[in-house]
Amino acid sequence: MTTAFNISGNLFSRTISLNEIEGIKNAKNPNEIKSLWGKIADWFCGTDKENAKKALFELINNDDVTIKIDAFNQLKAMVSPAFKDAFTYTTTAISDTSFTVNLSIGALFSTGEISTAGKSINLNEHIKTFTPEYFIERDIHLEQVKKDIPRSEMYFCHTSTHHERIAVDMLPQIINKMSEEQKKSLNVALSQIGVIDIKNQINQHAKAMSLLGDPSKKLFLSLENQGNITVEIHIINNLDAEKHQVYQSMCPESKYPCLYAKARIDIDINGHCNISDITVSHPGIE
Incomplete structure (x- = not known):
């Protein structure tokens, strides 16, 4: 079983444990997110880090699917180019009223199946x-x-x-x-x-x-x-x-x-x- 996620680049190499990611998933307020944010801060450029922290919290904790998807889009837009490919989604069902999707950040996090009317x-x-x-x-x-x-x-x-x-x-x-x-x-x-x-x-x-x-x-x-x-x-x-x-x-x-x-x-x-x-x-x- 994978126990860590490796982030590598020309200027740094870093490992984030799944326990740390689980802590982010279980966080219930921005302060808890903030205490863990330093572990993944290298994903984002300096000017985007505060907004990225807020978006990460919404993605993980907000029950409103529209807000969750908007947060996912914001994170992908702000993340450094080396990590954009980690932000993916799969569509498991399509009907004339909704899409059922699963949002993922590499092997670190997935929303599970959520339904949206889309655009x-x-x-x-x-x-x-x-x-x-x-x-x-x-x-x-x-x-x-x-x-x-x-x-x-x-x-x-x-x-x-x-x-x-x-x-x-x-x-x-x-x-x-x-x-x-x-x-x-x-x-x-x-x-x-x-x-x-x-x-x-x-x-x-x-x-x-x-x-x-x-x-x-x-x-x-x-x-x-x-x-x-x-x-x-x-x-x-x-x-x-x-x-x-x-x-x-x-x-x-x-x-x-x-x-x-x-x-x-x-x-x-x-x-x-x-x-x-x-x-x-x-x-x-x-």
Whole structure:
């Protein structure tokens, strides 16, 4: 079992025992943190040390997840470059309402799993419909959708709480009351064609939150009143640090390895597609 953490640099070499770290974790007031601070002071430049002490206390002791994450971000921003890589996080679950994350400082400290709503940006002003060239694949027979059903998670929404996974043999019954133009548009909106276009448009307008690689996708089809159709697309990207670094070499502006994106596509009786409620979220960890 590891009993100490070694800190080495050109100008110093230091070891911090896990007992000392445990003392920091168990501290209940700033005075106790202060008595231990000298043992890790070399992590930070002189002008940042007082703020770093406060941030460390909040990270360890504050029950408010937002404050805890802000403190983690502050510490990482203030720490000397040699130690930035020690500040990491993993995401163990992503949903449309929260991220479950574990913040770590090397082998010294981890928060355990905590949930946060993260931070979101809305792209409604930038993404309003599909890129015209993607509509080349509009097809009344939904051939692209049929190809994608076995390899995708597509659900038909009977009610707001009852969703049934779509099988190829269900399609004729689902689409029998749709207009031909709606079917053509649905062949884009419910297939990989539409997902790829939305992903590409997000990457164009929110480069720091680019959806890289092959994220997981879920699509939900609803038949609304007055003959309108709605497709909801949910995209989850959860890359580990190593894989994200590989993608960053091709997309340097990408900043967040863990992302959740959603979009709503409304198709009217004439087959016109309107994209709304399009947001991209990340855990809020820098």
